[in-house]
Amino acid sequence: MRYRRNYAHGGTYFFTVNLHDREMQLLTEHIRLLRSAVATVKASRPFKIDAWVVLPDHLHAIWTLPNNDSDYSTRWREIKKLFTKSVSRIDKRLVTGKGMVWQDRFWEHTIRDERDFKHHFDYVHFNPVKHGWVERVVDWPYSSFHREVKRGIYHPSWNLC
Numbered sequence: 001m002r003y004r005r006n007y008a009h010g011g012t013y014f015f016t017v018n019l020h021d022r023e024m025q026l027l028t029e030h031i032r033l034l035r036s037a038v039a040t041v042k043a044s045r046p047f048k049i050d051a052w053v054v055l056p057d058h059l060h061a062i063w064t065l066p067n068n069d070s071d072y073s074t075r076w077r078e079i080k081k082l083f084t085k086s087v088s089r090i091d092k093r094l095v096t097g098k099g100m101v102w103q104d105r106f107w108e109h110t111i112r113d114e115r116d117f118k119h120h121f122d123y124v125h126f127n128p129v130k131h132g133w134v135e136r137v138v139d140w141p142y143s144s145f146h147r148e149v150k151r152g153i154y155h156p157s158w159n160l161c
Contacts, residue, residue: 005073005108006108006110007070007071007072008070008110009065009066009067009068009069009070010064010065010066010067010068010069010070011064011065011070011110011111012050012062012063012064012065012110012111012117013062013063013064013065013072013108013109013110013111014060014061014062014108014109014111014120014123014124015059015060015061015062015063015072015076015106015107015108015109016058016059016060016106016107017058017059017060017061017076017080017102017103017106017107018057018058018102018103018106019057019058019101019102019103020100020101020102020103021057021100022057022058023057024056024057025056025057026056026057026087026091026101027054027055027056027057027058027059027142028054028055028056028142029056029091030083030086030087030090030091031054031142033083033086033087034054034059034079034083036082036086037078037079037080037082037083037086038079040078040082041075041078041079041082045069045071045074045075045078046066047063047064047065047066047069047072047075048063048064048065049061049062049063049144050062050063050064050117050121050144051120051121051124051125051144051148052124052143052144053124053125053127053128053140053142053143053144053145054142054143055127055128055131055133055142056133060123060124060127061124062111062117062120062121062124063075072108076106080101080102083101084101084102087101088101124143124144125137125143125144125145125148125154125158126159128140128142128143129159136157136159137154137158137159138156138157138158145158
């Protein structure tokens with residue numbers, strides 16, 4: 001059976017996007033290039049970033065698309081393409097290797113309700129602790145957690161446990 005993505009105008013989605021080589025740490029090593037790729041795509045194809053965490057080899061995000069739009073696939077394709085083009089210019093490991101940066105696909109889950117949103121929102125922010133990169137969520141710099149602390153959604157000492 002073939003996997004079918006769910007496309008809903010104005011939908012909110014949870015994503016997991018992985019590097020092809022999970023041993024590489026391109027995403028955090030080149031965080032400025034990733035941020036630039038996201039900003040470029042967001043400028044031409046707007047979306048709201050509800051939550052985001054970047055780990056060395058993968059990222060998680062929750063996006064809400066505009067009411068008249070359901071095309072998250074094009075956004076991811078463009079982000080991946082821009083990041084790959086930028087990082088390939090400066091990271092010699094990609095030139096000498098096979099040059100593949102991303103896994104072909106990405107994981108998508110349509111957020112169903114507030115409870116589902118909260119679950120995935122917490123999952124995104126706790127992920128650096130889950131993978132052992134830090135002991136406290138607040139210590140991971142590549143996360144929307146810090147924005148949410150400023151907004152009063154989380155306390156700086158929040159950890160799922």
